[in-house]
Amino acid sequence: MRTLSYLEALNEALKEEMHRDGLVFVMGEDVGKMGGLFKVTQGLLEAFGPQRVIDTPISEAAIAGAGVGSALVGARPIIEFQFLDFITIAMDQIVNHAAKLRYMTGGMVSLPLVVRAPVCGGIGLGAQHSQSLEAWFIHVPGIKVVMPSTPADAKGLLKSAIRDNNPILFLEHRLLYAQSGPVPEGTEYLVPLGVADIKRSGTDITVVATGRTVPLALTAAASLAVQGIEVEVIDPRTLKPLDAATIVRSVRKTNRLVIVNDGWRTCGFAAELMAVIMEESFFDLAAPIQRVCTADVPMPVATPLEKAVMVSEEDIATACRIAVAA
């Protein structure tokens, strides 16, 4: 199979879906002439023109609102925030409008809106450019939250997100953009929303990891295997809707669970999944569930501090050892 980077996979998905459907368009800061701050939208302006690849002023609320309004009248907007942190300026449109309009109108409208943004730290950009706020949006009914960890998933999930008729927060990770991996050929290669993927099979412990932490969990699993601990690594891929059944099945087999997520520990995705497993699978557990998350502090800039705060491969391996020893 051919190999693409995560970034190339996203770009290919955008191009294919824009070819497939003339109502799909992209807007955001620097998405056109510059091809996006991280180059995800590179080449789109040349291919599809300024009507469908729209450079905007620095107006996050209006960008989000333009997404909502254009989706309401039947277009299929993809809006980009350069950092998920900037969505805070657009929260009214995302939370009070995009997430609610279908419900408030009794099902009269649908909102095919994709909001793309990179999350998390790792490149020293500090507290206002490094947040993983996925939990905020998982909390709000009416939004779906997608977080791919491989180039193949990035492409297949983005294509599914664009074809879906709901508001979708599509979260990418800067540190993954350069990662390469096999990506199936064909414009109809899709990854369905709401289906988890078992990235590695194992019998001793289940690790549920999201986004950037999936490759970390896989590396940790490889080193634990040498020590005789067989880790099953599950990537939910969509955090909402969550494929809880796949995770529960795995926990019934391994009786141990570690949850890894780049969001903060308190009230994060890991906390929510923990609650789900307590409800669904409490009597299957042989040990307390372990959470590995970003420490509850704003993201610092200095490299050793950033490393201290962010999830590492060692953190995951340690949590697995604790869970197995219990």
Place this chain on the structure above:
Amino acid sequence: MKRGKSIRDSPDLPRETLLDWYRQMCQIRAFELEILALQKAGLLPGTAHLYIGMEAIAVGACAAMKSDDLLTSTHRGHGHAIARGLDLGRMMAEVLGRSDGCCRGKGGSMHIADIRLGMLGADGIVGGGIPVAVGAGLGTRLKGGHSVVFCFFGEGACNQGSFHESLNMAAIYRLPVVFICENNLWALSAAFLETSAVGSVADRAGSYKIPGEQVDGNDVEAVFTAAYKAASRAQKGLGPSLLECVSYRWEGHSIFTRVEIRPQQEIAKWKRKDPIERFRGHLLRRGIATSNLLQQIDLEVEASLDRAAQFAKNSPPPDRGTAFEDVYS
């Protein structure tokens, strides 16, 4: 209901049109009075923001709309919905939270919508509909359509960041949007002149190099003329305009508002400028209608509201199970 040709195709105003405006203004007034009565009877869940005193704005502006035009509205949105031709019974049922409501009882007074009529929704967030209108204009253009978006908001919304972002964006993309500020001089307890650095919302148009015009919001013909001009301009691809319609709400901010801090004299002064009485006087003086004819319209309006209220009251409450539907497509 204005499906099909609009009078934007023929700006000479026929007598029937003027009588229709009178009827619509009376309908809005009667609708709001009926809501007050239903609230007193304990039938209203939540609250409602009444449009009494501002009827000329919705009727005059919506008269400039074509059948494929779109509108975004506000928390004080009953007038826009009625002027756009939404069914009175289904609106009333929505306000009462009944199963036959236009949004199945899930939206209520602040979220009335009817996408088939281009009514993209009232909005509970001050300034929340303004960016949506920009998007509707953008989406329409992408689809190759020729709709003009009529974006209603109050003077309070002009102090939201969304107002600035949206007008700037609409101006740079030359989007077909008519921004209609209903300046009723008060945002709950905040007086316009104490909360705005400029004395006229229309003046803010200069920041975006778009036409800005202030009109008497109690003069239905003046509102129509200005909205017609702005919509024609938008349709020609010349971009957005900002229209400030100065008026006054007779009732408190919402039905819930118990404290009235506006001066009683000021309220009384504006009640003497009743837009409906004023238009009625015009119609009589110009010989467009006899008092008999207007009385007949009044009776018809009364009857239509009786029917709407009856329809709403007879509509059963929604099934419990519907609470869990319509979150996702």
